[in-house]
Amino acid sequence: MKIAVCVKAVPDAAVGRRIDESSRRLDRSGELALSDFDSHAVEEALRAKEAAGEGEVVVVSMGPQRAADAMRKTLAMGADRAVLVTDDALAGADLLVTARALAGALEREGADLVLFGQQSADGDGACLWAAVAELLRRPVISQVSELQIGPAAVTGKRQTEFGYERVRAPLPAVVAVSDAINEPRYPSLKGIMGAKAKPQETLSAADVGGAGESRTVVLALAPPPARGESRRVEDDGNAAEAIVEFLAEKRVL
Amino acid sequence: MKSLVFLEHHEGAVTKAALGVLAKARALGDAAGVVAGAGVRAAAEPVGGVVFVADDERLAAPLPAPRVDVLAKLVREEGFDAVLFAQSVLASDVAAALAARLEAGLNWDLVDLAEHDGALVAKRPALADSVWVDVGWSSPVALAVFRSGTFDPASVDDASELREVEVEIEASSLLAELVEATSDEGEGGPSIEEADVIVAGGRGLGGPENFALVEELASALGGAVAATRAVVDAGWYPYSTQVGQTGKTVSPKLYVAVGISGAIQHKVGMQGSGVIVAINKDPHAPIFEYADLGVVGDLHEIVPRLTELVRTRK
Secondary structure: OEEEEEEOEEEOOOOOOOEEOOOOEEOOOOOEEEOHHHHHHHHHHHHHHHHHOOOEEEEEEEOOOOHHHHHHHHHHHOOOEEEEEOOHHHOOOOHHHHHHHHHHHHHHHOOOEEEEOOOOOOOOOOOHHHHHHHHHOOOEEEEEEEEEEOOOEEEEEEEEOOEEEEEEEEOOEEEEEOOOOOOOOOOOHHHHHHHOOOOEEEEOOHHHOOOOOOOEEEEEEEOOOOOOOOEEEEOOOOHHHHHHHHHHHOOOO | OEEEEEOOEEOOEEOHHHHHHHHHHHHHOEEEEEEEEOOOHHHHHHHOOEEEEEEOHHHOOOOHHHHHHHHHHHHHHHOOOEEEEEOOHHHHHHHHHHHHHHOOEEEEEEOEEEEEOOEEEEEEEEOOOOEEEEEEEOOOOEEEEEOOOOOOOOOOOOOOEEEEOOOOOOHHHHOOEEEEEEEOOOOOOOOOOOOOEEEEEOHHHOOHHHHHHHHHHHHHHOOEEEEOHHHHHOOOOOHHHEEOOOOEOOOOOEEEEEOOOOOHHHHHHHOOOOEEEEEEOOOOOHHHHOOOEEEEOOHHHHHHHHHHHHHHHO
16 A cells, blocks of 8 residues: 655744744744654554555655755655655745645655645644645545554544544545554664665656645734733632632623 | 635534624625535524525535535635635635635634725734734635634524525545544533633643542533643543644633643633633743733632632522
8 A cells, every 4th residue: 555644844843933024924944844743644654554564655745945854754764755846936835835736746646545644833724635635536534543544445533523433435535643643653773874765756846737826815914912911819718719709800700 | 795604513503613703704794604414404594694505415424525515616606705614623624625626715723804905804823823914815715714712603683594505516525424423522511612611621630530620610610621732641631622732722701721831832722712710839830921810829729619609609
């Protein structure tokens, strides 16, 4: 079975994330790291390959050229190949442009199963997979916390606002996994050394069907609205009374 | 603006979050709702105003693809400028697939929407809510997903004007199937997305057995129980109650944080709440920076007393 995992290289949280005032987009000029959420998808793909004793795991991403370095971590974890769609024309891509680029790359791969993480770590997006699945005309299961992979279908257990569901989809399918699904492995030293020899391919926008126009715009940035004044009480034995008074005053009791 | 609002429903009723988005859409212009499911006329009736009803057995399972077919057809036939959603697992998947189908721009995680000189502008908190971004659309149809609970539903006097939708679903939209669904309502209280009051417990409770304190206060206030990531990871409470970056985003009228330090990952999930009360023994806990009332003290003493006082008042 061939499994493709879509990942994103995001500005390192440890370094801090900021928005570039001139482009009004996230500043991606610094160090990029593999999104933590995506490492769960990579782990799930590797476990599936190991359980089957055969198959291929290819990692697919869209981003700046430097994202290739962040993707090497997935190769160190055990993925077989990496494909990066990178092009100046894709800078500032919105959901639709990103989905098209990934769908174009995935069509070239023809994987049986496409995995995503549960959200992007920087843009808080949690729906890209559904756009990609729509473009590929494949079924999608999101928020999966337990995945069973059969020869012709996958079944995902997931949690929604209302309870648990089990959803089955025939292959080829797209699945987004939650970070509760597994504990991602750390790359071994051997894995890190071996990663350098693994193939990393780069595709241009033209290779995946063109860049297209973003359909959303960023107009302005502002600091968040301030909350009202905050009150502090040290418990002197009457804290509960103080809380009740406060709730009554705010009309929430 | 002529907009269509996706009205998600559960157990025979449209969710409060979706009704809130509909109220906002109607404040901005001409807005209709759409309910898609099997046997959903009764859910659509009390909504008020124009509501399209897509009633079909193939829409029985809460899966996105067949709903995308329904919405895409409605947008094309009725000429809507915008399709609005209240954020949920289902709504997010429907919105993103619809964006791809209609080649429409999608902005998500929104907390406000306005019309300036005929163009829609929405507000989106970003980077752990440290900055608010004004976003817009350059496509003929604008798709928008709002944080659950951002808007209050409007009161409704008249029954809906129901409009039957002729349901056409593509074969490729029926590939995924629901095998099993189990409700997670637990003690029968409201789900945390729908609740007006939330009492949340964190690691400061000391152990899973102390969640009883939180449950009793929630019950006295008529609210729901939520938990932090740390507590869910430790297995003290189910993931369905988790508030924060990797859990749910909530905005009740009252949020009581018990034994929660208030890391940024938690803050992003609840800072839209109306009134925030925090009880924590550590005076330096970050949650005190954004609580409206911060109480420094021992939760084991304060919470039972508070529960008792609330019960007496009611």
